[in-house]
Amino acid sequence: MDADIIVIGGGAAGLMAAYGAAGKATVILLEKMPRPGRKIMITGKGRCNFTNVKNWNDFAPHIRTNQGFMRASFRNLTPEKLIDFFKKEGLDSVVERGDRAYPATYKASDIVDALHNAASKAGASILAGKQVRCVKGLEDESGYSVNCADGTEYTCRKLIIATGGLSYPGTGSTGDGYSWAEDLGHTVRECFPALTAIVPEGYKNLIASRVSENGTPLRLPQGTLHGHIDREIPLSDWGKSLCGCSLKNVEASIYAGQDLIQSEFGDLDFTDGGIEGPIGFKLSRSCVKGIVNGNRIRLVIDLKPAVPANELAARIKSLENLPPKVLLQKLLPTELIAGFTDSNSKIFKGKGLDFPALAKALKGWELNIEGFVGYERCVVTAGGVSTDEIIQKTMESRVCPGLYICGELLDVDCDTGGYNLHCAFASGLLAGQSAAKSLTNQTR
Ligand SMILES: Cc1cc2nc3c(=O)[nH]c(=O)nc-3n(C[C@H](O)[C@H](O)[C@H](O)COP(=O)(O)OP(=O)(O)OC[C@H]3O[C@@H](n4cnc5c(N)ncnc54)[C@H](O)[C@@H]3O)c2cc1C
Known part of the structure; x- marks a missing residue:
């Protein structure tokens, strides 16, 4: 195997998943654009409203589909924990009207740098310019293979798909993950533009x-x-x-x-x-x-x-x-x-x-x-991979063991106000941590 865990997509969910998994397992993140985090760069008009500091009861109504599904991820990564995470990476936050949190520098690029650094320091290899073309389960069911447009192929024991939705395709989010999820047996709820x-x-x-x-x-x-x-x-x-x-x-x-x-x-x-x-x-x-x-x-x-x-x-x-x-x-x-x-x-x-x-x-x-x-x-794609087929406490697929799906690719979309990025970070972190944990459980 080339890695214990491969993460496809270096957006909010994918970078956080790589961070969550690294250190406990060998992790490769494959991002098709020349640099990860292109979508994050344009969030909040370049200022990045990265979370919203409400408690769960006040946060949940802003999730427009499958609210309950996000509860476990939210508990694992609350807005306060996310703010602490960035603080540990040297980035303070400010909270504005409507409980919206931004980096104190008001630069979305600082959020991308902090995530990239955190994942790299934890030991993840972040490979940019790697466009994944297709993913397949290995015949012996020991993991997955991932083929890239440049002809390279990688194998892994656990696979995390975090390729985002369809909005602003110029940032790299062209909805590639939907067809892979379908090919692997998942239901994809009808997608449509929201916000x-x-x-x-x-x-x-x-x-x-x-x-x-x-x-x-x-x-x-x-x-x-x-x-x-x-x-x-x-x-x-x-x-x-x-x-x-x-x-x-x-x-x-x-x-x-x-x-x-x-x-x-x-x-x-x-x-x-x-x-x-x-x-x-x-x-x-x-x-x-x-x-x-x-x-x-x-x-x-x-x-x-x-x-x-x-x-x-x-x-x-x-x-x-x-x-x-x-x-x-x-x-x-x-x-x-x-x-x-x-x-x-x-x-x-x-x-x-x-x-x-x-x-x-x-x-x-x-x-x-x-x-x-x-x-x-x-701003966001509504619809996506059915949450009925994902275990909310781990983000693992119920259909394909060893496959994890997180971020906007899931049938979860929220209002504006930092809720969408928070859900991407939270589901990504839980996917990464759970994938790494399942490996340790297996080797015991
Ligand atoms: C203009 C705009 C402003 C926004 N502002 C805010 C805001 O202020 N606050 C907020 O909470 N939300 C905001 N959002 C929404 C938020 O950005 C998204 O919900 C969030 O980024 C989703 O994260 P993700 O990691 O799931 O997907 P993405 O961030 O879309 O990341 C997916 C990544 O996967 C990569 N990828 C795709 N296909 C492949 C492939 N085949 N091979 C390899 N890599 C691949 C892409 O290049 C991309 O880097 C905004 C969105 C837009 C468009």
Whole structure:
């Protein structure tokens, strides 16, 4: 055997798994990019919000699928233990609003360096530029073989797959682990982009972008999810009028047909991708899931959630002598007026305003959501390897003994706030430690 343990993928989960396993076993980590941790480098806008210092009861609701599955990993690596781990590697942390922890230097590269150093010092060999092509169980069931694109082959007794999800493929996360897991007999729950921009109908110039120069419709690439609207697609004139607007303290609700799916209070932003910002992201998971499943999804924004409808109507009435433009400026941020009025033509009556209709539109600005930005710019992949087939106390597969799966590759995804990286670190550490422990148990 070339190593006791091979870890595939040098992201948050893989580096932590290598650290957790090294010292007790020979460990090789194979990373396809020239350097490990490329995705970590872009987290938290380069500042890396690496964990969230909530206790389990407050942390767990931010895990959107299979919360209970993460409990054992979380206990093994709490946010406080993770902060201590980085401190021992010489990196202090700061905790900001919403219990979000960052390195005190605010440099994601310091997190990557700390992880890399910790794993190397513990004895793991980290090999970069090693793209794994396929993995197989050895015929005598003594372990696994791993083949790389450069023709090299490695064998090991225990294998840890930590190849991440599909988001930001330029960082190396191209979803390779899903097909290996399937080939090895696992169920992969349907994947879809989460924490992504959602696109209101008419926001993008879809007609221009889906027609080639000779006027024939362009075919979307194979495997494109229903509703995927690439971030690069240009904005429509209406989209341009809204892009750059930020809404503070609004309530936004998602409906599938007439059914209320989710409501959130906070801030949202209109960007070149669509609607994002804190509550845009929070709502995006339900939106994308609904669209992929063929539902008609509506976003309803209450621009004045603190003012009851009757009070708002009275307030508008008290302003009725003002010219429409001045009145609207009293009620809305100036930069929002054009985009808001364009999609709410019912608020006009002749040359003036229809006050009840305006009050209604301010309390419930309806936007049909026709799509979402895909893996090219989403933060996390929802779906993945079914946690039913993984032992939560060890991260070992129930289907293939000696195989461990961790990180975003699993069917676990969380809100923004440091939860995703924490789950990757925690499941990675548990996988590494458990793989090493199982070797010592075997040799006893
Ligand atoms: C823009 C952005 C910002 C984010 N910000 C935050 C944040 O601030 N806080 C937070 O908690 N989460 C954040 N996330 C989410 C978080 O980064 C991920 O959930 C986390 O990195 C997942 O870790 P992972 O180790 O499972 O996968 P990854 O970090 O994706 O690592 C997988 C690794 O496997 C390697 N690999 C893939 N295929 C192969 C192969 N065939 N052979 C060898 N190696 C391979 C890849 O190159 C990669 O290095 C952000 C994500 C994005 C895209």
